[in-house]
Amino acid sequence: MAKMAASLLESGEDAFRKVFKFYRRRNPPPDYSQVIDFSTGVPSDKIVPAKLDLAAVTDAEAARVGLQPVRDWRAFGLQGYPGFIFISNPFLPGSQPSWVRQCLKTYPQKPNVCNLDMHMSPSETQDIWGKSVHSLSVRSSAKREPKTLLERLRWVTLGYHYNWDTKTYSANHYTPFPADLHSLSLQITAACGFPGFNAEAGILNYYRSDSSLGIHVDESELDHSRPLLSLSFGQSAIFLLGGVCRQDAPTAMFMHSGDMMVMSGQSRLLYHAVPRILPAPQGHMASVMEGCGLSLQDSSGVEAVSEEDWAVCCRYIQSSRVNVTVRQVLGPGQSFPETPSSHQRTDAGQTAGYHDRAADGESEKRKRSSSCDSDDAQT
Ligand SMILES: O=C(O)CCC(=O)C(=O)O
Numbered sequence: 001m002a003k004m005a006a007s008l009l010e011s012g013e014d015a016f017r018k019v020f021k022f023y024r025r026r027n028p029p030p031d032y033s034q035v036i037d038f039s040t041g042v043p044s045d046k047i048v049p050a051k052l053d054l055a056a057v058t059d060a061e062a063a064r065v066g067l068q069p070v071r072d073w074r075a076f077g078l079q080g081y082p083g084f085i086f087i088s089n090p091f092l093p094g095s096q097p098s099w100v101r102q103c104l105k106t107y108p109q110k111p112n113v114c115n116l117d118m119h120m121s122p123s124e125t126q127d128i129w130g131k132s133v134h135s136l137s138v139r140s141s142a143k144r145e146p147k148t149l150l151e152r153l154r155w156v157t158l159g160y161h162y163n164w165d166t167k168t169y170s171a172n173h174y175t176p177f178p179a180d181l182h183s184l185s186l187q188i189t190a191a192c193g194f195p196g197f198n199a200e201a202g203i204l205n206y207y208r209s210d211s212s213l214g215i216h217v218d219e220s221e222l223d224h225s226r227p228l229l230s231l232s233f234g235q236s237a238i239f240l241l242g243g244v245c246r247q248d249a250p251t252a253m254f255m256h257s258g259d260m261m262v263m264s265g266q267s268r269l270l271y272h273a274v275p276r277i278l279p280a281p282q283g284h285m286a287s288v289m290e291g292c293g294l295s296l297q298d299s300s301g302v303e304a305v306s307e308e309d310w311a312v313c314c315r316y317i318q319s320s321r322v323n324v325t326v327r328q329v330l331g332p333g334q335s336f337p338e339t340p341s342s343h344q345r346t347d348a349g350q351t352a353g354y355h356d357r358a359a360d361g362e363s364e365k366r367k368r369s370s371s372c373d374s375d376d377a378q379t
Pocket residue numbers: 203205213218230232237239255272273274323325
């Protein structure tokens with residue numbers, strides 16, 4: 001067995017999995033010295049500046065969704081990954097809390113779908129926030145108490161609801177995409193050179209400190225010429241960006257609260273994964289926390305968060321991370337192909353999404369297509 005593993009590695013096979021396991025290791029903890037940190041620029045040899053379209057978004061449009069003027073964004077590319085853009089926290093001071101509140105209080109609400117719906121009735125999952133806040137706020141850390149619904153939340157889907165069983169979206173399982181997140185996505189992607197991005201599907205992943213996200217490619221969307229947008233809040237993560245094959249060793253980077261990624265062009269269909277969640281650096285969390293009680297500028301269109309709500313959000317994100325990916329599913333004029341009705345089931349499914357699919361990062365390939373994936377199990 002060990003011999004087989006050694007020869008697999010020698011032949012360069014599944015280099016991604018090897019790196020995934022390296023960063024997931026608990027004891028001893030991994031060495032993070034090779035992890036790119038865009039917030040500090042170290043190590044910097046692979047980081048290149050990314051060109052943004054400064055005229056695509058006015059300062060007022062940016063402020064309306066809680067973003068700094070585009071000229072102030074710190075946007076980067078990575079050598080060897082054309083189309084990949086990393087934006088280091090472009091939010092206005094005080095605006096992240098509003099997006100965190102949306103992710104914890106608003107987006108889990110019906111008609112959106114979440115992992116808890118897979119084994120609970122609609123009335124039980126009706127008000128996840130309302131049913132959790134009391135226990136969350138009086139909880140003493142010493143006592144072991146049953147987890148609240150909010151703590152058991154693993155994923156929420158928006159718009160065209162991703163079907164974890166068939167790994168498809170379908171016309172008949174759609175609910176309106178949240179207008180505020182649509183507008184935020186439109187401004188970010190426009191600044192990155194993709195005007196007219198139509199946010200049609202969203203997946204929110206809720207990570208605890210020991211969570212991970214397996215190696216996968218996002219290819220269920222029908223139009224791959226449109227970018228995929230990813231936003232992170234709360235604790236930090238190690239994000240691994242690989243190649244079109246599992247044999248390509250990935251690049252590791254930190255994602256901190258407020259950071260964004262755009263995967264487009266040649267980087268749209270690359271393997272990626274999150275092997276580890278780790279505490280946010282001191283200063284980063286302090287800047288999110290500034291939101292407590294900070295009154296936003298008048299020009300900001302994001303709704304202020306009440307102190308009561310923010311206390312709950314703070315408690316949650318002190319040990320958790322929320323990631324939001326936004327996708328355009330259909331190209332202009334495109335529609336879903338006819339599929340057998342058995343493939344359009346939306347009421348059942350595996351409840352974990354693609355979280356913790358396998359402790360060693362086994363691949364979650366949502367739909368086969370790449371020419372070099374013969375060893376990938378379709379899970
Ligand atoms: O949590 C992340 O940073 C990645 C999420 C992701 O890859 C996905 O939802 O497809």
